[in-house]
Amino acid sequence: MNKQRCPACGSIDITDEKKSILIKKPFGGQDNIEIHENICSICGSRGDFFNQNELLIDETIKKLQQKSIENILNYFIDNKMSMSSIERALEIPQRTLTKWKNRTNAPSSAGIALMRFIKLFPWLLEVAENKYDYSEAQKIHINAAIQKLLPEMDFCKENFVEAGGIVATSRSALLYRYYKKKNINNQENAFNEVTLVTSTE
Amino acid sequence: MSYYRYTDFKKACKNDRDNVIPINNVLENARNHFNLNTKSQLIDFIQNDGLENLTFVNTKDWENNPNKDKPIKVDAYEFTSMYKLGYIAFMHNDETNKWLIKSFHLSSNSNMVIYLAMEKAGLINKLEEEHE
Numbered sequence: 069m070n071k072q073r074c075p076a077c078g079s080i081d082i083t084d085e086k087k088s089i090l091i092k093k094p095f096g097g098q099d100n101i102e103i104h105e106n107i108c109s110i111c112g113s114r115g116d117f118f119n120q121n122e123l124l125i126d127e128t129i130k131k132l133q134q135k136s137i138e139n140i141l142n143y144f145i146d147n148k149m150s151m152s153s154i155e156r157a158l159e160i161p162q163r164t165l166t167k168w169k170n171r172t173n174a175p176s177s178a179g180i181a182l183m184r185f186i187k188l189f190p191w192l193l194e195v196a197e198n199k200y201d202y203s204e205a206q207k208i209h210i211n212a213a214i215q216k217l218l219p220e221m222d223f224c225k226e227n228f229v230e231a232g233g234i235v236a237t238s239r240s241a242l243l244y245r246y247y248k249k250k251n252i253n254n255q256e257n258a259f260n261e262v263t264l265v266t267s268t269e
Numbered sequence: 270m271s272y273y274r275y276t277d278f279k280k281a282c283k284n285d286r287d288n289v290i291p292i293n294n295v296l297e298n299a300r301n302h303f304n305l306n307t308k309s310q311l312i313d314f315i316q317n318d319g320l321e322n323l324t325f326v327n328t329k330d331w332e333n334n335p336n337k338d339k340p341i342k343v344d345a346y347e348f349t350s351m352y353k354l355g356y357i358a359f360m361h362n363d364e365t366n367k368w369l370i371k372s373f374h375l376s377s378n379s380n381m382v383i384y385l386a387m388e389k390a391g392l393i394n395k396l397e398e399e400h401e
Contacts, residue, residue, distance in 0.1 A: 075367035
């Protein structure tokens with residue numbers, strides 16, 4: 069029987085040890101698994117010399133990806149987003165998401181990536197509803213950004229945005245500035261100004 | 270000049286995958302920094318020209334070679350992939366007939382990513398003209 073050899077230096081002085089690694093997937097949590105690690109006593113190289121870990125890592129990833137899909141779909145349900153309307157907007161066959169959730173079918177990598185994006189940016193569904201029209205998509209995108217930004221701004225605070233700035237895309241911009249101005253009685257007043265400029269084409 | 274022909278390494282990734290072995294922290298880095306979770310995914314990525322803008326860095330002797338009479342050369346390259354700048358080093362042992370991927374990680378020259386992106390967009394020349 070051929071002795072197993074270190075692929076780097078050819079030595080037969082190799083050991084097989086267990087090593088714990090953490091596999092994480094977005095929205096799917098994490099899992100600690102034990103894999104084989106071969107170590108060469110002569111050259112110090114280490115790794116999976118004989119392809120023993122591939123299947124275990126693959127299965128763990130599939131398990132976490134299934135979990136992430138279930139978590140995402142439960143999030144949609146909890147936030148009153150019907151799976152039927154999501155399927156309609158994205159033009160994917162009805163009951164696809166239910167089948168993913170119930171494990172009747174496994175989602176593809178593309179399907180998983182899509183669900184992650186929808187979870188992070190639900191406004192993408194509105195873009196789909198508007199048939200991916202570029203102008204509409206830009207408006208939806210900017211509106212979503214402003215809705216996120218506005219609650220963070222306290223317009224009543226005196227020291228709001230001390231200097232000024234801009235949040236912009238190629239067709240729209242939100243400008244904000246702070247300045248002081250003397251009134252007719254020579255009293256200095258502070259102003260916070262927010263302007264939204266957007267193309268209507 | 271590189272010691273190995275990169276095309277030979279790439280060909281091995283396509284036709285002789287059992288003889289391409291990632292060692293040390295290669296798979297961990299591939300998983301953590303490049304979303305390449307398994308040896309198969311890493312090798313698929315390489316053979317599918319995933320290493321873009323490949324730039325030869327240097328050739329060195331493998332420092333851990335126990336047989337100093339028969340030095341083994343290691344070729345190192347930088348590459349880009351989307352917004353990332355990576356580094357790969359590999360070697361071939363004629364005795365074991367194995368390609369070893371010795372290093373695979375983010376390059377420390379990360380500023381180059383922005384530079385390369387701007388160069389691709391034609392902005393570097395534009396900036397240079399403005400400053401002349």
